[in-house]
Amino acid sequence: MAYSEFLKEYRSGLMENVHYGQMSAVNLTKEEFVSVGQDYEPVYFRSAAKPFQAIPIFMTDFIEKYGITSNESALFLASQRGEIYHQEALVSLLEKLPINENDLICAASYPLNEEPKTQYIQQGFEKRKLFHNCAGKHLGFLTACLANGYDVKQYCHPEHPLQQMIKKYIAYLSExxxxxxxxxxxxxxxxxxxxxxxxxxxxxxxxxxxxxxxDELIREAVIKLTAVMNQESHIIAAQNFICTALLKDPNIVAKGGAQGVYCFALRNEGVSFALKIMNGSESPWPNVIASVLEQMQYTNQETIERIKALSPAFVRNDAGVEVGEIVSTIKIV
Known part of the structure; x- marks a missing residue:
């Protein structure tokens, strides 16, 4: 395999774990200036596709028509974690839309983060489709179907016109x-x-x-949705999660997906990165991305420090005692 070492974990000086990955980066002329560990096979976007999956709803006037706030529209782009403010925004959004919760095909779920999940269960509430990690995306799908006159049944079938539209936009934007x-x-x-x-x-x-x-319509939708991602970064994931930490920087567009996929771009620098941790882990993301930003000599030190705060430098035992170290080994320059 071509994959490169991205991160090593040591316990008492002995290497215990290594995370391998692959990465590509392009500059403003779309030339690849970083290629690390690539096998050049297709990779599933997973939730890193959410900005593109939201283009159809941001191309319509339905956000304005239904009085959807910026906070609520961010849910169309989010991998929300079920915090209380997520729950409140989801309930408010659903109330504004001519959609029934049962129309969602995603599974019923408890809130994802442990604290709100525990509170929710202790209050005796049942799982809800509305609190699935991707429920906001699905509400966006259904709303886009209504705006375009598409049948809402089987809205997630690969041959449904909405999904074909999204596929077309991904092909267009990714070339x-x-x-x-x-x-x-x-x-x-x-x-x-x-x-x-x-x-x-x-x-x-x-x-x-x-x-x-x-394409002017796609361009205007992208301008709107990326502004929402930065303005409502707390909705996209949650505090102490890397998507929110990166999106607090107005110079960055970023979104992660399951199985180790992460994409981010720097506006002023005109560069963009896509990576995959091959064992599917998300835990290396902060260490790896902080290292990449430092190697790029990124000038916003506040952003780097915010990411480093999510990047454990040490292995700790159950009592919180340092018993090893975590070292980013990725090299892009």
């Missing part, structure tokens, strides 16, 4: 032939598309630099 895009089914039941990391990076570059998008 990858639509016939070559692989289609699977994500954990929430929606179609998920696979393209090479370089093309993911190109697509994220256009999120950060929408002037690269020729």
């Amino acid at each position: 990858y032939e639509i016939e070559r895009i692989r289609t699977g089914i994500d954990g929430c039941g929606a179609p998920v598309f696979a393209i090479p990391l370089k093309n993911m990076a190109i697509a994220y570059l256009k999120l950060a630099r929408p002037e690269l998008i020729d």
